[in-house]
Amino acid sequence: MKFIMLTYESKEDFAARTDEAHKEQYWSGWMSFIQSMKDAGVLFYPGNVLQPPQTARTVRLIDGQVHSGEGAYGTDALHPLSGYFILDVADAEEAARWAALAPAAGRGAVEVRPVG
Template identity: 35%
Template sequence: MQYMLMIHEDESAYAGAGGEALMAETIGKHMAFAESLAKAGIAMSGNRLHPAGTATTIRWNHGEHALHDGPFAETVEELGGYYIINVADLDTAIAWAKQIPIPGKGAIEVRPVWDME
């Protein structure tokens, strides 16, 4: 079963003094996380996203659309990246999701991926 682990974090944590060092540290932890997934033999994919300020949203309303600068929803915590992992069940997915580094405040959303077969 595939699960998408969506990482929502407060981007501002990486701005200002110490921000760069924090980012380097967090990336290091992501590397370690990916490595432990690989060691456990778990199929994984994932990507880091550019900050929400680079997002463009196409908003549809019954056939009409408009472009907006910015993410779909403006919140303190923005989608900053994701993993897709293949594990047995939700408990296993949650156990892995808890190991994703989140400096400061944030949230990981765990969602089962629709099986098209």
């Protein structure tokens, strides 16, 4: 079964991606996790990281009118959406086991949902 794994991280984690003092540690955790998924053969699509929420635009159609604003939907969230992967695993329990290993699980949250 295919599952999307959505990662949610704090503003501090978004900053750690590029901060010289923290980025090596930040990325080494993610690269190790991604390699583990590759080695196990569960990484169907490698996904990608998302830029910080302030770089997004939110678009809504209300009463036939397009409303567009700067920032991500739910920008006030404690841990905004930060990235995604597509897994090919046996069931939801296996998807949840992989989600628990993601670096974001300890500092933010990881959501898994069936795809299709």
